Amino acid sequence: MEEVRYPRKRFAELLGFSESELTIADNLEGLVELGGRRDSYGPGDLSAYRAALGAHPPRRQMRRQLFLNFKGGTGKTSLSTSYAYRLAELGHRVLLLDLDSQGHATKCVGFEGEEQKYTLFDVLVKKLPIADAVIHTPLAELDLVASNLRMSTIDLALMPMSGREFKLRKALEDVADRYDFCVLDAPPSFGLLNLNAIMSSDDLFVPVLPDFLSFHGLKLLFETVHELEEDLEHYLQNVTILLNNFNPTTRIAREARQALEEHYGEYLSKTVVRQCTKFAQASSEGTPIFAFDPSSKGAEDIQSIIDEFMPRLAARAQERSA
Template identity: 50%
Template sequence: MRPKAMATQSLPLILKAQIFGDRVYSPQAFSRLLGISKQELLEKESQGIIPQAKRNARRERYYKPGDVVKYRNYLSIPSPIPSVRKQLFLNFKGGTGKSSLSASYGFRLAQMGFRILLIDLDPQGHLTQCLGLNNEQYPKTLYHALVEKEEIGKIIVKTDLPTLDIIPSNLNLSPVELSLFSMNSREFRLKRLLGSMEKSYDVIVMDASPSIGLLNLNAILASNDLLIPVLADFLSYHGLKILFETLSTIEEDFSFVFENIFIFLNRYNESHRICRRSKKALETHYKKYLLNTVIRQDTKIVEATSQGTPIFLFAQSSKGAEDIQDLIGEIFGMKGNGYGG
């Protein structure tokens, strides 16, 4: 029997135009993304090994984010991310900026040419909204794949950025907890689902609601990396303590540990005493997991979020964009490799 073709929802053209835009790379920036010199890039082009670059009205060469994957294949260059990373943004304390950060983080990775799947795990659909999408326009959520066993391709939204796919969310995801409760292997259904897509993506980024339930437990057990944004206040510090206690219980019950746990400060203001004290407390008690990168307080991130736009489209030269780029660099070991584009 011939397998069914995977159907995908397509973003309306008006949304494509308003959200994603046309980020392009110069030969210098593009060659750095590939890990080769500009001279080698141009030589390969002149030899016909790779396609001729596109040119603008001034006859200047340029490349698009989707070209990175194609050119790596032409040149047999391995991806800097050799195997799929399944990364979960989670904090039991709400209001830490988790959704806006995960949206811009995933979007930026896609701009850099990595194949990204963003998954919104929150029925409130904050990640979906942070990308400017009307979540009610996409009725199918992860619920339909996990519970109703629909083909995953039918709920994936393809965007005009060739390297970025999204599984959106809305209130239709709400019944998932109750439905999972009565299912066999209920804690591992998401892990199996993501396992079927590993060859299609370099990074799968999930944004979870600030709670512990069966869906978030599924997400934890399906992930390699845990990313925990925290605010520089002691309420966030207390929430972090509860999260680690929960992870300890999960380790005992399921013999599961994350390969990596990354804690990083968000909305950090060095001039505020409470921020400095909170950072010191994290350095004392969570030094093993604390990243050097901090996301500085930046009104541009707030404005971008309110407009449903990734910070890299709204204000790519802002402090927030710079810090998220550094976050990617530190997590994936790309600092100094020209990934600023």
Template identity: 30%
Template sequence: MNNIMTKIISFANQKGGVGKTTTAVNLSAALAEAGQSVLAIDFDPQGNLSSGLGIDKLNTAKTIYEVIIGDENINDAILNTEVENLDIIPSNVDLSGAEIELLELEDRERTLRRKISELYKEYDYIIIDCPPSLSLLTINAFMASDSVVIPIQCEYYALEGLNQMLRTVNLIRERLNPTLEIEGIVFTMYDARNNLSGQVIEGVKSVISNENIFETIIPRNVKLAEAPSFGMPITEYDTTSTGAQAYRMLASEVLSKSGR
């Protein structure tokens, strides 16, 4: 992509319930805590990234929907969060209508990319939380991104979802965005007491090259599960928890990959 400084990362998995939004929320907060200026874009109509960062998504005048479908200036949709260095463009259920409306637009796959081009160099990182499906929204996110983080839950069907996701990324790369990379695969909801968790990790490593797998593994953690209901990332909700430490470690891996 033509941006010099801003790194744009999508968080995606076509399978729901894998810790995708949890990872987007908490990695955004951990990067911000490390002194990076971060913009999180909620590109999922469920709006969980917004609520996870303390935004009342039902009472937000301007969301990403108005930006990509209307003529709303993207800067007017940016909100501050309680986390220093972390801003957000929220989303809500209105975004589900964008699927149909985008079909009528010319060059529809690049709509988000055009809108966020104004923000290049404004932020160190732009994090995009995709819907849990391969949709026109997800394609827009991939078109706007430099790379993709794929969170995988340590459970039996993980490999199935991963293979599907990798095929999608390859397809986008071949046809639309040749510079799109896989930032990394991150294992979530790891339970050390469960043999299956270890087997899933070994299974994925056997089919994927190691340079695409983050060393940090996100554990199952009660505090991590509680934090969204308080509208806080784990780094704020329980700063010393194992979940917070894991996301800080993940952030430092992302920073070193970017040479920062």
């Protein structure tokens, strides 16, 4: 992420400016020291300009959003990291939690899990305050709690603990006032770690591929969520299925989409994430899709998910205040 550069026009658009308005901002006291007018800017510049200009969106109570499917290979990490980065790019304060021992979410934002002093393991097992495990990215609005192979033993470490299902929820309480969103990227399995993730979340995003094998993981996940509602009285406020890697030219993809609409229509996002090779290319370079290619189909579709979901949050906030 340190190598990410925004062309001048793109940088102005992110701030909601025209290029002429950006020229005025370049020369404002407190910003001219950053270098004045330039052809390109970095993520740190974006954060500095937002802070100096007061160009952040209104703060909100932290929303905890989990990306999870018990089936692997659904593109969950590409979606979750791109979603988290885009929210931060728009000025929201975001904490990205990598729960997967492979550390792919950590890599997708430019860090190596094995090089980090602390991970989520230290938070959940050794009671380290989560703020001490936070890694600050070049984009000041985006923070990360990393993961590495040590996380592969976390279910065994949590097993003998009292209140083991609520360790993550309790840890997040300490930073609830620092972030607008907490985005959790979970491994494709069910155990105590993912139980913690579900019990910590307000919203569940379930990425699925347009094939019928994805339905097996989907059915198990919905059964699990229903059991948690009954046994532990935890009710997710939103459950959204994201159809990912969709290619409308293939018959099986069209049939899978139709089946999802028939059986899970009330949960299915209106936005379909189209097949996009740029996701894999961006991930391999440790760069979110919006920094790698903001004009790609993948970036457009992630933005559509945000545009679709934000009004729901606003409506729910109005219901609570009424």
